Amino acid sequence: MLPVEELFSNYVAVLIAGIVAFFMVITALIASRLLAPFSEEREKTTTYECGMLPLRRASTNVGNRFYLYAILFIIFDVEAVFIFPWAVSFIGIGPMAYWTMFTFVVILGLGLAYAWKKGALQWR
Amino acid sequence: MTSDENVNSTNEEETSEVEVVDSLEDTIWPLINRVLSSVDVTPERGSIDLITRIPRTDIIRALQILKNNEEVQFNYLRCLTAVDNESEGVDVVYHLYSIPKNINLTVKTNLPVEDKAIGTATEVWEAANWLERETAEMFGIKFNNHPDPRTLLMPEDMTDTFPLLKSHPFAEIEILQGELLGYDRETQGDDE
Amino acid sequence: MSNGIYGIEIAWLDAVIRLHIIVGLMTVVVMGLIYVERKILARFQQRLGPTRTGPAGLLQSVADGLKLVGKEDLRPRNADPWTFELAPYMVFIPVFLGFVIVPFAFGMQVRILELGLIYFVATSSLGIIGWVMAGWGSDNRYAMIGGMRAAAQGISYELPLVLSLISVAMVSESYNLNDIVLSQSTYPNLLWQPLVLVIFIIAGLAELNRTPFDIPVGESEVVGGPFVEYSGIRWSFFFLAEYAALFIMGLIFAAVFMGGWAWPLGEELGRGWQILLVTIKTSLFIFLVFWIRASVPRLRIDQLMSFSWKILLPLAFLQVLINGAVLVYEAPLWILTITGMLGIVVLVRLIERAVRPQPVTNESTVSIGNESVS
Amino acid sequence: MVVESTPGFETQDLLINVGPQHPSTHGVFRMVLEVDGEIVKDLVPHIGYLHRGAEKLCENNDFRQGVGYMDRTEYLASHNAELSYVMAVEALAELEVPERAQWIRMILCELNRLSSHFMFLGAFGVDVGVFGTPFIYAWREREAIIDLFEEISGDRMMYAYFRAGGLAWEVPGNFEERVREVLVSTRQGMKDFDNLLTRNEIFLARTKNVGIISAEDAVELGMSGPTLRASGVSLDIRKAEPYMYYDQIDFDVPVGTNGDVFDRYLVRLKEMEQSVHIIEQCLARLDDGPIMPERMPRMLRLPEDQEIYVRTEAPRGEYGIYLVSKGGNKPWRLKVRSACLSNLQALKKMSVGQYVADAIIILGSIDIVLSEVDR
């Protein structure tokens, strides 16, 4: 185990990585802006619609299935978040920790089974 | 092009008149005649299929009978098209096939030039839908009560000219296209 | 690692230098991967692949890159400017962040993070936002559908991926990639976790949007998906991100399941050998991805979702519980091997059952002969 | 131009325009999908982008010149398209086609069926989502067949090899052994496809119970060919109304039971085996002899007021030629009955209620050739 200060100082590298990546994108974009030709033409800036003129705006409603999966995901991702700290420390704590998590997972498993039964996992 | 005398239609004339009456008995004509007893129907001897002519007022009713009658069961519409006979009007031609009985029948009906309208066969077979749309736009035939009377192959706005009519010019469109594509330069080159 | 390379002790400068090495490495590797993928796929399809640029087409990626830089960068006039412009950043940056933790050899990584695996999972799922932004911002139907599909798929396969990594971390008792690799110096994790390996590969393919899970970008349906409206350099960042993600996934696979730079029988190796080992193990994963791409069709969205939620997720949970039981009662690890193998059998059975059409029909679908006339 | 969507919360189905410039429309076909989520609510097909007026052109060209136009109506199975046309002309002109020419025609037509079905398998595999592999497999085998066609007729796609009365010229001397060589590679290709797709779980999941059309609907819509037979109707013109020497040949007609996309795939694959079988029998029956009738007029003229509707079994179904003659050396009216046009009519019926991705593979499973649809 590393000392706490070093634990966080390592994450400075993550920030730097983000900045490096950002500059990588922006330099490439600037290089392209300088090198690439640009011609203003109305036809070019229409969206690709298989050769036809766009029928209407694309950003309309989204199928409600997607939201349902998003909700399910949040439920189970939270569960995963609880499992994360447990996974590497339960051996030290002992069987009690294991059975606690077991119960938790089983309850969520029942929840999944319920969602399944209710048809939430069915696309239609 | 020079040897026109070799045309091999020597024995055509003899066959047509005499054999029609005899050979019709070998075909499915008796059967069809029985089935379509309520309709005014005249037979003709086709090359491989029997051709029957039905007046246009009766045509859809006749087709219904042909499809639904147990003896013939023409459940398959092979083809629907038209033939432009210039002054004699336009023939609408239905090629029927009976899958259970394995028999063919060609049904023809004549439309006069001035009133090219006929009932729609989509009431009988769904297959007629696109075929009628194509025939309509190509020959200017109006299929009454057609469920989807848009153009099929032609542009949406091309509802006044009918390309497959004999009166429609063959080459004009091509010349027009050629000009659009820059063929006029080539023709100038040819004239040198 | 606190002792920097080249004796540089200042932490941030050290990080900057290491990250710049990564930038170069990533660019070269991605170009190489694109070339290798084209060559390998061509070979699977009995084609030649690129041959015209350079010897054996080696410079193909360079030519592609130059072309992309010099290509006109278009933005549809109905597109949402900010979403559209920011999407490449949002796709590329999270992928690049993933390079912070991946180990290339002992002591060869940007940083050892104590929560390395969690960090990896966190960054890799961030990219989905970029995909949705690209899809939404382009004002294009294909892009929009593609973006939605990418989101649905991304979040659905996130869970099996997370749980498979948790399972491995339970055996190695750490989220620290360095420790995970070191814990495998005798036996690699894949021996104890065969089912998890399969789940990881499947979920990994889905996270990478690779065949058979390439529905967000499916050429024959949504014509490239979220980035259909992107061109030139902006488009190339989606591509770069895709292949960089593939590279990272391969490295994680090597580190987590194959023991990274450690030789299975645990002898100390020189750095060159370690890098070679990591390269081989990574290549294995990448080759498998290419191989699968050349061989299988694409799933449909409902099948894709139900496969994740109904098959992978329960199996992954089960594996976590079994792992826990075995570890907490200190049972021998080979039990895990056996249960894992059983799990794979169950997985295969479930897949085959799922494939069977719902109304059960006659087994011989096509009857030869003339008899069945309607 | 772009129409603003009305503000508010009412549900609005997404209209997706697939084609004419889309990778999987197999040419310039356009369909407008009305989509709710991922489910197709409605489908409107648009055709006509490739309409060249082949029928009108043929009315203005003589019978020899017309052959070239027939090639172009069905560019993936040109031999089969030519066959209907020359058969129609032969029947009206009462030409007796020599035996050898008939056998060679049968071999070429069946080979063309093989090449066309390979094309289907390849394109269909790509529609289902395998990255290119089936396409290249298909191309590999198709290439062998097309090379053979090129050795025989001189062209790779537009053969113009059949003539009213027989064949344009004699086949090369090594014809039989070349056909046998091609059959060997064809078998290998079929095996590769079988291994690659037929039992692949993902492929099964994608194709089984998708795009089902019942036998009654298929007949009602005038579908033909493998697409119809997959629904369980055993209608093969080669069996029902044999032309050429198909009545002397032993072969089966594979029939599907479900009428889904998978059946359409499998029926074609099985049909290819039958084609190989037919070609082998034809090769055994092939004798020396003339390839054109002895008394062949230099300029073909047809009798007056005759008409004929000739139908043959092309790879995609019934390819019919309706030929009306009013004398002279040109047809008065020539109608091409396109199998694809009728099959395509069923697309809407098959696709509504399916997923967007399914609509694509259903279109692929019909195996359309747009130049035949539009003519």
Add this chain to the structure above:
Amino acid sequence: MRGIVKSLATTMSTFIRGPVTRGYPSKHRELPERDRAFPLLLWDKDIDEPFCTGCHACERACPVECMTVLMKDNPSHESQDGNSKRRKIVDEFWIDYGRCMRCNICVEVCNFEAIAMNNTWSGHETSVYDRSDLVMDLPQLMAQSKSDEIQEWVAD
């Protein structure tokens, strides 16, 4: 899963079998003798003039009307103290390759075997930037036959 494994095995088997394609622009396939690209005019080497007499037979037989032929009196005819037996000879000949549908009919109708389909690779690689460049004139149509680049294949 077993089916997927089978698919993987299939692709692996083709991986081992090796490529079947060629590096096209640098490597050409051998063309069969009968291969037909676009029509060309043939050059009578014995007399050093084209076989073609400009009789318009091909022009009339062409389904797409891509040919234009002009005829003239042969200056090297025997009556003009030449060594040629042809009284008339082709003056100008244009073929629009952009229109030609390569149906071989012009070759079949020719009574002098003066026109043939190009069966070399150069006949297949005729891309141009301008449509009008596809209209070939007499020297262009003769060039390949003059330089012995094509072998004529005549159907029996």
